[in-house]
Structures are given as C-alpha cells and as structure tokens.
Amino acid sequence: MTYVYESLDTIKDLDAIATLSKKIAKVESLSRSSKREIIRLLGISEEGLSIDAPLYGMNPYVEAFFSAKNTVISPHAIDQDVGKLISGDLGDNKLLKDFCQSLQKYTSTPEFKRTIRINRKSELKRENSCSRYIDAHLENYARLIVVRIDLRLRIDPDKVNFLSDLFIDMARFWRRLRRDLRESEKIPKPEGFIGKLEHGHYRGYHFHVMLFFDGSKHQKDVILARMIGEHWKNEVTEGRGDYHNCNATDPAKYKYYGIGRVEHWDIEKIENLKFAACYLAKTDYSLNSLNISANRTFFRGTIPKKKERRGRKRKCNPVF
DNA sequence: TCTGGTCGCTTCGGCAGACG
DNA sequence: CGTCTGCCGAAGCGACCAGA
Numbered sequence: 001m002t003y004v005y006e007s008l009d010t011i012k013d014l015d016a017i018a019t020l021s022k023k024i025a026k027v028e029s030l031s032r033s034s035k036r037e038i039i040r041l042l043g044i045s046e047e048g049l050s051i052d053a054p055l056y057g058m059n060p061y062v063e064a065f066f067s068a069k070n071t072v073i074s075p076h077a078i079d080q081d082v083g084k085l086i087s088g089d090l091g092d093n094k095l096l097k098d099f100c101q102s103l104q105k106y107t108s109t110p111e112f113k114r115t116i117r118i119n120r121k122s123e124l125k126r127e128n129s130c131s132r133y134i135d136a137h138l139e140n141y142a143r144l145i146v147v148r149i150d151l152r153l154r155i156d157p158d159k160v161n162f163l164s165d166l167f168i169d170m171a172r173f174w175r176r177l178r179r180d181l182r183e184s185e186k187i188p189k190p191e192g193f194i195g196k197l198e199h200g201h202y203r204g205y206h207f208h209v210m211l212f213f214d215g216s217k218h219q220k221d222v223i224l225a226r227m228i229g230e231h232w233k234n235e236v237t238e239g240r241g242d243y244h245n246c247n248a249t250d251p252a253k254y255k256y257y258g259i260g261r262v263e264h265w266d267i268e269k270i271e272n273l274k275f276a277a278c279y280l281a282k283t284d285y286s287l288n289s290l291n292i293s294a295n296r297t298f299f300r301g302t303i304p305k306k307k308e309r310r311g312r313k314r315k316c317n318p319v320f
Numbered sequence: 321t322c323t324g325g326t327c328g329c330t331t332c333g334g335c336a337g338a339c340g
Numbered sequence: 341c342g343t344c345t346g347c348c349g350a351a352g353c354g355a356c357c358a359g360a
Contacts, residue, residue: 330351335348
C-alpha cells in the first residue's frame with residue numbers, strides 16, 4: 001500500500017511552475033531571476049513530482065511545462081545536467097529559448113486554450129455567484145459578521161483507498177456540519193455560507209468555509225469561528241478533524257481584509273470580502289482530475305429572500 | 321477567436337414529515 | 341426529542357450558439 005506523500009516544498013515548486021509557465025505562455029519578458037528560477041525548476045524530475053503530488057500535474061500549465069521540457073531536454077537529465085546545459089549568458093541561451101518556444105507552441109493549441117477558457121468561465125460564474133450572494137445578505141443585514149475557517153481531516157492510515165475514502169468522509173461530514181449549522185442549538189446559527197472543497201497536497205482534503213452571521217445578533221467573530229471549528233473537530237468528525245481559524249489572524253497581515261465585521265456602507269471592506277470570496281471560486285485542478293462522480297467543489301446556500309426592512313433607514317446607501 | 325448568454329442535466333440545499 | 345428520508349426548487353456544470 002502506498003500513501004500519497006506531499007511536502008510543502010513540492011507545492012511551492014508546482015505553484016512556481018504554474019505561474020512561470022503562464023508567464024512564458026503569455027510571452028512576457030522574463031527577468032533574470034525568473035530565468036534562474038526556470039532553470040532550477042527544469043532540474044526537478046517530473047517523476048519525483050508525480051510521486052509527491054500525483055494530482056497536481058493535472059494543472060494544464062504544469063503539463064505544458066513538462067511537455068516543453070521533454071521536447072527540449074532528455075527526460076532523464078537531472079539538475080546538474082540542466083545546469084550545465086543552460087549556463088553562461090542567459091539572455092542568449094538557445095536551450096532556454098527553445099524551451100520557451102516549445103511551451104508557447106503547446107499553450108497555443110486550440111485544445112489547450114479551450115480547457116483554460118472553460119475553466120475561466122466557470123470560475124467567473126462562481127465569482128458572480130459569490131458576489132450576488134454577498135449583496136443579498138448585505139441587503140437584509142446592515143451589519144454582517146463574516147467568519148472564515150478551514151476544516152480538514154487528519155489522515156487515517158487505516159483507510160485503504162486513500163483518496164476516495166477520505167472524499168466520502170468529507171462529503172458526509174460536510175452534510176452533517178450543514179445540518180448542525182441550521183438546526184443545532186449548541187452552535188451559533190449563520191444566515192449563509194460559501195464552501196469550497198480542495199485537495200491540498202499538504203493536508204489532504206479540506207474545506208474553505210465562509211459563514212455569514214447577522215451582525216445585530218452576533219459580535220465576536222473570532223469566538224464564533226472557534227466555536228464552529230471546535231464543533232467540527234469534536235462533534236462532526238469525532239476527533240478526526242482539525243481546523244484553522246482565519247479570523248484569529250492579525251488583520252494587519254492581510255493586504256485585503258474582508259472578514260470579521262462588515263457594514264453595508266463600507267464599500268472597501270465589501271470589496272475585500274468579495275475578493276476573499278472569489279478565492280473560493282478558483283479552480284482546483286487536482287480535484288478536477290480525480291473524476292469522482294460528484295466532482296463538484298463549490299457550494300453555497302440559497303440566496304436569501306428579501307426581508308422587509310424595518311428599523312431606522314440606512315443613512316448612506318451606496319450599494320442598494 | 322473570444323466572450324457572454326442560455327439550456328439541459330445532475331446534484332445539492334432546505335424543508336417537512338416520518339420514524340424510533 | 342433527535343435523527344433519518346424523500347421531495348422540490350435552486351444552483352453548479354458542461355455544452356451549444358450567437359455576436360463582437
């Protein structure tokens with residue numbers, strides 16, 4: 001039995017490959033450090049990566065990178081070899097040029113563009129969906145408490161089929177959590193949620209969850225997040241789970257802080273909130289590739305019905 | 321060729337009612 | 341009283357098509 005072993009370094013490398021590959025595909029001019037980085041990444045064997053992170057390779061840009069590498073360089077070349085092959089003046093290196101050209105050729109095929117286009121389109125759809133959902137909540141509640149938590153499972157070595165078993169567990173726990181959020185008296189009841197299932201190469205399956213509470217009923221976002229997180233950890237998963245409380249992180253560390261208390265007049269914070277929500281709408285290529293019957297990764301509650309607005313009229317009403 | 325709209329299919333969320 | 345089940349409308353997803 002083999003386990004999926006995933007190290008953080010692998011992920012960083014794969015992310016770097018994807019972003020650089022995108023840059024090359026767009027024929028952007030590359031800085032000297034970018035070129036150095038490409039050479040370093042070319043030294044990584046695809047074989048090793050596919051053992052460490054078997055699913056991630058399904059990112060089309062990563063595929064493009066290795067396809068180009070294999071046409072230009074022997075597939076058996078190790079980093080030292082690559083270092084020797086691409087040395088000297090980087091500005092005028094034939095191998096590097098060939099590599100970029102090959103990658104550009106790969107990414108300019110209609111099939112490649114098609115997959116990118118389709119993914120981008122569903123991404124936009126989900127982003128719009130998030131935005132509409134947030135607007136609908138702000139229309140009903142002048143003040144929202146937004147909570148962000150990441151929910152995950154500790155890996156159980158007894159599971160035989162690592163990927164699908166955990167997926168089934170996750171689906172079951174998610175159903176349970178949703179029910180509890182709606183019905184349980186023990187935890188605070190949110191007015192809405194957005195959820196995104198991801199397959200992390202580092203931590204396995206995890207849910208990024210965003211919860212919306214009525215700001216007139218709840219205040220302390222950090223405590224709300226902790227209560228839900230503890231419930232996930234102890235009740236829902238019966239001790240098999242774990243969580244990360246994003247609201248507990250210092251707001252100053254965020255460039256765009258859009259969680260916690262969000263008021264209807266605070267356009268900037270609403271924008272930040274939507275920005276954070278859009279992250280949940282991003283495509284997870286590794287999950288796409290799993291081809292599980294229900295390969296849905298994005299979830300949200302239904303758009304709330306317009307409530308009759310009572311109380312004091314809103315003074316400034318920029319949004320609605 | 322790309323973007324945006326729409327449609328059908330499938331799954332999901334929310335609710336109500338049954339069950340133990 | 342808490343949990344399970346089934347139903348219905350809502351929502352995600354992929355495919356097609358029209359127009360820029």
